[in-house]
Amino acid sequence: xxxxxxxxxxxxxxxxxxxxxxxxxxxxxxxxxxxxxxxxxxxxxxxxxxxxxxxxxxxxxxxxxxxxxxxxxxxxxxxxxxxxxxxxxxxxxxxxxxxxxxxxxxxxxxxxxxxxxxxxxxxxxxxxxxxxxxxxxxxxxxxxxxxxxxxxxxxxxxxxxxxxxxxxxxxxxxxxxxxxxxxxxxxxxxxxxxxxxxxxxxxxxxxxxxxxxxxxxxxxxxxxxxxxxxxxxxxxxxxxxxxxxxxxxxxxxxxxxxxxxxxxxxxxxxxxxxxxxxxxxxxxxxxxxxxxxxxxxxxxxxxxxxxxxxxxxxxxxxxxxxxxxxxxxxxxxxxxxxxxxxxxxxxxxxxxxxxxxxxxxxxxxxxxxxxxxx
Numbered sequence: 001x002x003x004x005x006x007x008x009x010x011x012x013x014x015x016x017x018x019x020x021x022x023x024x025x026x027x028x029x030x031x032x033x034x035x036x037x038x039x040x041x042x043x044x045x046x047x048x049x050x051x052x053x054x055x056x057x058x059x060x061x062x063x064x065x066x067x068x069x070x071x072x073x074x075x076x077x078x079x080x081x082x083x084x085x086x087x088x089x090x091x092x093x094x095x096x097x098x099x100x101x102x103x104x105x106x107x108x109x110x111x112x113x114x115x116x117x118x119x120x121x122x123x124x125x126x127x128x129x130x131x132x133x134x135x136x137x138x139x140x141x142x143x144x145x146x147x148x149x150x151x152x153x154x155x156x157x158x159x160x161x162x163x164x165x166x167x168x169x170x171x172x173x174x175x176x177x178x179x180x181x182x183x184x185x186x187x188x189x190x191x192x193x194x195x196x197x198x199x200x201x202x203x204x205x206x207x208x209x210x211x212x213x214x215x216x217x218x219x220x221x222x223x224x225x226x227x228x229x230x231x232x233x234x235x236x237x238x239x240x241x242x243x244x245x246x247x248x249x250x251x252x253x254x255x256x257x258x259x260x261x262x263x264x265x266x267x268x269x270x271x272x273x274x275x276x277x278x279x280x281x282x283x284x285x286x287x288x289x290x291x292x293x294x295x296x297x298x299x300x301x302x303x304x305x306x307x308x309x310x311x312x313x314x315x316x317x318x319x320x321x322x323x324x325x326x327x328x329x330x331x332x333x334x335x336x337x338x339x340x341x342x343x344x345x346x347x348x349x350x351x352x353x354x355x356x357x358x359x360x361x362x363x364x365x366x367x368x369x370x371x372x373x374x
Contacts (some may be wrong), residue, residue, distance in 0.1 A: 003208060004154070005245075006220070006232040006240050012067075013210035014233045015074035023078050023231065024148070024207035027198055028083040028217050029190060031069065031092045033057075033064050064093070065278025068100050071212060074105060078210065080136050082146045084202050088135045088190070098136055098273070106138040109147075114194060115168045127161050137202070148202050169193045178216050185242045188217045195222040203228055218298065224250045272352050274307025282351045283338060289317075290337045291324045293345045299336075307336075317348070 001022055007014045023221060042253040053082030058064040072087075079085060085106065089097055101108070112135040119131040139147050148360070154163035176192060191299055194217050203209055204229040211219035216239050223230040234240050277283040285299055291297035299307035299320055307320045317332030325335070335348040340346050 001231065003219075003229045003231060004224070006214055006234055008234065008237065008240055008244060010231040010235050012070045012074055014079060015212065016072070016232070018078045020077055021080045022208065023210040024080055024083050025203045025209045026075050026079055026083070027211050027215050028071075028075065028087045028193065029188070030087065030089070030093070030097070030222065031058070031064075031210070031213075032090050032188075037248070039074050040313065061096070065096060065100065068093075068097055069104070071102055071103055072097075072259070075210070075212060076140065079140055079184065081140055082148070082326065083138060084139050084147050084197055086135055086202070086217065086329065087088070088114070088133055088138050090130065090133050094134045094136065101136060101138055106143050107140070107142040108136060108138050109149075110137045110165050112137060112165045112167060115166055117168055118171045118173065119171065134160075135198070148204060148207070150201055150204075154197075154201050157197075163201070167194070167197060169197075171217075178246065186239060189216050190218045192218055192222050195219055196226070199223060199226050199228060214243060214356065215239050217246050220247045221250050224252060225253055255371060264340060269368070272355065274348075276355060277306055277348065278303065278352050280355060282354070283348070289337070289347055289348065291321060293337045297324050 001018050033144040050237040087097055114133045116131050119129055157273045172189045172191040208229045209223045210231045212233045214234035220230040220232050285303040287301045289299050299309050306314050321332040321335045336348045337345040
């Protein structure tokens with residue numbers, strides 16, 4: 001299998017030639033079967049450049065279903081058992097695609113709604129403006145335990161709030177829209193912002209991302225920008241030429257893993273005792289901690305790493321946090337605050353991350369042969 005390469009052909013014919021379980025992530029933007037009847041014109045009678053290409057035409061619903069079943073089956077074979085697949089569509093096709101995904105054993109993780117901030121108006125005024133599309137995110141089976149989801153990266157991207165399943169992003173316009181002789185190269189070119197979020201969420205640097213309907217190469221351009229590898233399949237030669245030129249123009253900034261989203265999830269980071277903060281001198285015995293930053297709910301740090309409330313109750317940071325929260329469980333790392341040298345209240349988890357970063361920095365500075373001698 002050639003990486004960072006666009007295969008020319010129908011994905012149903014090309015996919016069987018690729019190695020089994022060879023890709024980490026699939027993003028698929030298949031034909032929607034829009035079933036347009038006649039020309040679509042604006043109120044000023046100018047023609048809308050709608051999707052009337054041959055690749056979006058199918059004899060009937062049964063033909064579209066067979067097509068969908070075939071390419072999803074072929075994708076399943078090349079997807080790793082730790083991989084996931086995204087499929088995007090509109091109300092014209094996404095429900096049929098979703099049903100076939102389930103029939104084939106895929107397991108839904110999310111349906112994400114792409115809310116278009118600048119949708120095309122409904123010129124005829126006979127129904128609502130189509131202002132969104134739906135993305136189905138699936139793992140390979142219900143039994144699959146491992147898959148990539150960079151939760152904390154997406155949370156940081158969203159101003160430290162959980163990323164929701166409704167994404168407000170503009171459609172592809174302006175300088176990003178590929179044109180030739182003043183006309184769109186591809187009628188349904190997806191915005192890079194959409195693929196950026198998909199790839200950052202569900203892949204890591206160096207992962208192989210497959211796009212079986214490559215079009216003008218949005219997936220490949222974003223994959224290159226984020227230091228991922230890509231495999232594209234496209235049957236239209238004109239699209240391949242435009243995609244290749246577009247991808248060739250992308251210059252990654254370097255190979256720093258964290259720059260490209262190599263964020264270790266906290267659940268996979270080494271466990272750390274709260275007492276390590278005392279051992280490193282980042283906290284001191286007798287220091288006051290503030291629960292959720294409140295001055296009326298405090299505890300004293302004891303030398304063994306436990307806390308003692310003003311009522312004399314002692315326990316771990318989690319036990320005392322649970323007691324004060326009045327809940328079945330509470331992660332003390334996220335709820336206890338200390339006062340820094342300038343009087344600001346800072347969550348104690350920042351001290352844990354400080355130690356982890358120092359450990360990682362030290363490990364990276366050790367020569368390879370020193371690791372081998374240890």
